[in-house]
Amino acid sequence: MEENKKREYIGVKELGSLAKADFCPRCFWYERHFGPFPSFFPGIFNVIDRNLKNSVWQTWRREKKLPSWLRIKNVQRVLTADKIGKVEEKHRQKYLVAYHKKSGFILRGAPDLILELKDGTLHIIDFKTARFKEDDDQFLPAYEAQLNGYAILATKFSVSKLSLVYFNPLLETPDEFFTGSRFKLSFAPQIISVEIKPKLITKLLMEAKEVLSQKTPPPARENCRGTCFYIDKIRSV
Numbered sequence: 001m002e003e004n005k006k007r008e009y010i011g012v013k014e015l016g017s018l019a020k021a022d023f024c025p026r027c028f029w030y031e032r033h034f035g036p037f038p039s040f041f042p043g044i045f046n047v048i049d050r051n052l053k054n055s056v057w058q059t060w061r062r063e064k065k066l067p068s069w070l071r072i073k074n075v076q077r078v079l080t081a082d083k084i085g086k087v088e089e090k091h092r093q094k095y096l097v098a099y100h101k102k103s104g105f106i107l108r109g110a111p112d113l114i115l116e117l118k119d120g121t122l123h124i125i126d127f128k129t130a131r132f133k134e135d136d137d138q139f140l141p142a143y144e145a146q147l148n149g150y151a152i153l154a155t156k157f158s159v160s161k162l163s164l165v166y167f168n169p170l171l172e173t174p175d176e177f178f179t180g181s182r183f184k185l186s187f188a189p190q191i192i193s194v195e196i197k198p199k200l201i202t203k204l205l206m207e208a209k210e211v212l213s214q215k216t217p218p219p220a221r222e223n224c225r226g227t228c229f230y231i232d233k234i235r236s237v
């Protein structure tokens with residue numbers, strides 16, 4: 001019973017925030033104790049995401065191949081999460097879960113696409129509707145952690161490849177953009193290979209554990225000009 005009490009879920013996306021250069025331990029502490037801050041994430045991204053996944057599954061079921069926009073070689077099968085690891089359902093979505101003994105966390109996540117390659121290993125893919133900014137991409141470390149988290153969750157297979165597929169928005173002329181009473185947005189897919197880092201997830205989970213073991217919120221992030229900056233200023237008057 002006591003052991004179960006110590007086990008907490010942590011999402012791979014949430015864990016990815018610890019890999020970012022601007023990670024704020026105080027933010028993380030607050031969110032874990034009181035729930036996530038309000039997010040104004042536009043719903044359109046969920047629609048794009050769902051359509052991309054449907055496009056892959058429909059083409060695979062119909063033609064036993066990937067859609068033409070997804071140029072990935074040596075694919076044997078497209079797999080569902082339950083084929084590659086332990087699955088739990090939450091809000092009608094299936095998540096892979098795995099208990100990480102050292103930290104006491106249960107890692108949880110749902111990859112966008114799981115491909116079994118001809119050599120029997122997995123290629124796990126995540127879609128990002130964003131422009132890829134190479135080394136300047138502040139989210140890349142978080143995405144790398146996310147994909148490495150999925151690799152840990154794939155307990156029934158060995159994972160040989162991790163990739164991000166960025167959907168770069170294309171700049172179009174007004175004539176191309178508007179057709180009659182409709183407008184269309186176009187995106188160009190770009191596949192970015194991500195390094196497999198076997199120790200990364202344990203490192204991040206242990207860091208998360210350390211932050212959350214503190215009884216009071218950690219200090220504000222240095223040079224942050226967010227709410228804490230103003231609260232600290234008011235307090236110091």
Ligand code: SF4
Nearest residue numbers: 024221224226227228
């Ligand atoms: S306002 Fe800044 S220091 Fe405060 S919790 Fe948010 S990110 Fe951290």
